Amino acid sequence: MQRRFVQVDVFSAVPFAGNPVAVVLDAEGLTTEEMQAITRWTNLSEATFLLPPTTPEADYRVRIFTQSRELPFAGHPTLGSCHAWLDAGGRPAGDDVVQECGAGLVRLRRDGERxxxxxxxxxxxxxxxxxxxxxxCDVLCLDPSEVVDAAWTDNGPGWVTVLLASSEAVLAVRPRVALDRETDIGLAGFHPSGGEVALEIRGLFTDDQHVLREDPVTGSLNAAVAQWLIASGRAEAPWVAAQGAVLGRAGRVHVSQDADGQVWVGGASTTVVTGTIRA
Structure with missing residues (x-):
């Protein structure tokens, strides 16, 4: 069966500077095993599969897979899936798009071009x-004295984040690669004030062989880090975070907070590949 298939570059207004996600638009009938196999075949950090919602409150349902497991929520797959759904003719029932995923219902909105x-x-x-x-610290090859603060920032993937003294300190980290257990680590450090970018972020995770890899741009991590930094009084929204420089990317993540205190995480998305997949 031929199913509509796209690859979307997320957190970048131009191709090849953000984080790609594969989206299968017509995923109804695929088994969990088939979804995992397709994800591994794409060789991307994540692939998503769009399905009819199971609740009238949602506009569509998405299942999100990494190379080794299914996630209840992830940021760049959420934005990329919504971008693909809208491009394919999806129309939300209300003002916001409502996505159903393993973590529940997630609202999305247009923020200008993002x-x-x-x-x-x-x-x-x-x-x-x-x-x-x-x-x-052992994984990151850091002395604990170099850590300004640390917190659990887990909204699905399992992040624990360390705040370092500066953006330069974040970019200088060279972690160990071979680990003995599943690990998801975020790194954050502030840029000098007054520039376009306020925060430098890195996201590190293990694959199914416990090899530590780096994610180009990570929406879920940026979301949880934003909630932590705002709640702790270390930062005030809005701001723009940079991620992916170590991998030659130029991801830009826009963080804002509305009058009700809800944190919003956004970015540009660009469709790079359009076609069908036989599955």
């Missing part, structure tokens, strides 16, 4: 134990 999603609540937050921080 799409933005409402950051979901974190499933784990708060301080990091000395034991966990020691492990993270």
């Amino acid at each position: 799409l933005a999603f409402a950051a979901p609540p974190t499933t784990r937050s708060g301080s990091v134990s000395e034991e966990d921080l020691a492990y993270v």
Whole structure:
């Protein structure tokens, strides 16, 4: 069966500078095993599969896969899937697009030329134990004294984030690669004030062989980091975060907060590949 298939570059207004996601638009009838196999075949960090919603409150349902597992939520796949759904003729029932995923219902809205999603609540937050921080520092090849602060910023993937003294310190980190357990680490550091970009972000995760890899641009991490930094008084929205420089990318993540305190995370998306996939 031929199914509509696109690849969308997320968090970039031009191709090849953001983070790509593969989207299968007609995924009804595919099994979980088939979705995982397709995701592995794309060799991208994530692929998504659009399905009819199971609740009248949602406009569509999405399942999100990495190379090794299914995720309840992820940021750049959410934006890329919504971009693909709208491009394919999808029309929301209300003012916002409502996406159904493993984490529940996620609202998306247009923010000028960009799409933005409402950051979901974190499933784990708060301080990091000395034991966990020691492990993270060992992975990052950092001395604990170099860490300004650390917190759980888990909204699905499992992030724990360390705040370093500067954006330069974030970009200078060279982590270990071969690990002995599943690990998802965020890095954050502020740029000098007054520039276009306020924050430098890096997202590191392990594959199914426990090899540490770097994600080009990570919406879920930026969302949870924003919630942490705003709640702790370390930052005030709006701001723009940069991510992907170490990989030769130029991702830009736009963070804002509305009058109700809801954090929104957005960015530009660009369709790069359009076609069909036999599945």
